Amino acid sequence: MKSNIPTWLFVVGLVVGLLVIKNVINMLVFSPSSPASPRPQPLISAPATAPAAPAYSKEQRESARVLMDTAKRGHHIYEEGPHLVVEMKSYIEDKNSLLRFVRSIADADCVLNNGPRNIYYYDPSMKKVAQADPLGGVRLLD
Numbered sequence: 001m002k003s004n005i006p007t008w009l010f011v012v013g014l015v016v017g018l019l020v021i022k023n024v025i026n027m028l029v030f031s032p033s034s035p036a037s038p039r040p041q042p043l044i045s046a047p048a049t050a051p052a053a054p055a056y057s058k059e060q061r062e063s064a065r066v067l068m069d070t071a072k073r074g075h076h077i078y079e080e081g082p083h084l085v086v087e088m089k090s091y092i093e094d095k096n097s098l099l100r101f102v103r104s105i106a107d108a109d110c111v112l113n114n115g116p117r118n119i120y121y122y123d124p125s126m127k128k129v130a131q132a133d134p135l136g137g138v139r140l141l142d
Contacts, residue, residue: 055114064111071105083118084109091123098130099140106132 056064071077076087086105092098102121109132110116121130132138 056111060111064108067104067108068112071108077105083120086119086121087126088121088123088129095140099138102130102132102140103138106138 068077071086075089078085092101102119105121106116106119109119116132116134118134119132120128121132123129128141130138130140
């Protein structure tokens, strides 16, 4: 499939779009929904048979889904066993831009799966350039 949009323009648009969606997710995740209570509440554990409440709201999940759908249009993203693989279709030369892209994908995947998992990022030459995992977090490899 040949597009009339130059590759660099597509990548810039994708990165800007991902940053906007990531900011929306951050605002939804980190904005307080209710004022802090004046005194600490006791910790009460729910029974083991009670269903767990969703960790993220419907709006947060929708934003994450839109971000992943946008990323899938520009990159090959698929599950391989228990982890996610991102094969980038174009190089992102700037390390800061690459880190923002990696974090955006990791954040969206965390929201969609109710927790972090291993994600491996490969550049177009199939060199692993970044990794995200529950213990080490998001990092660039070099």
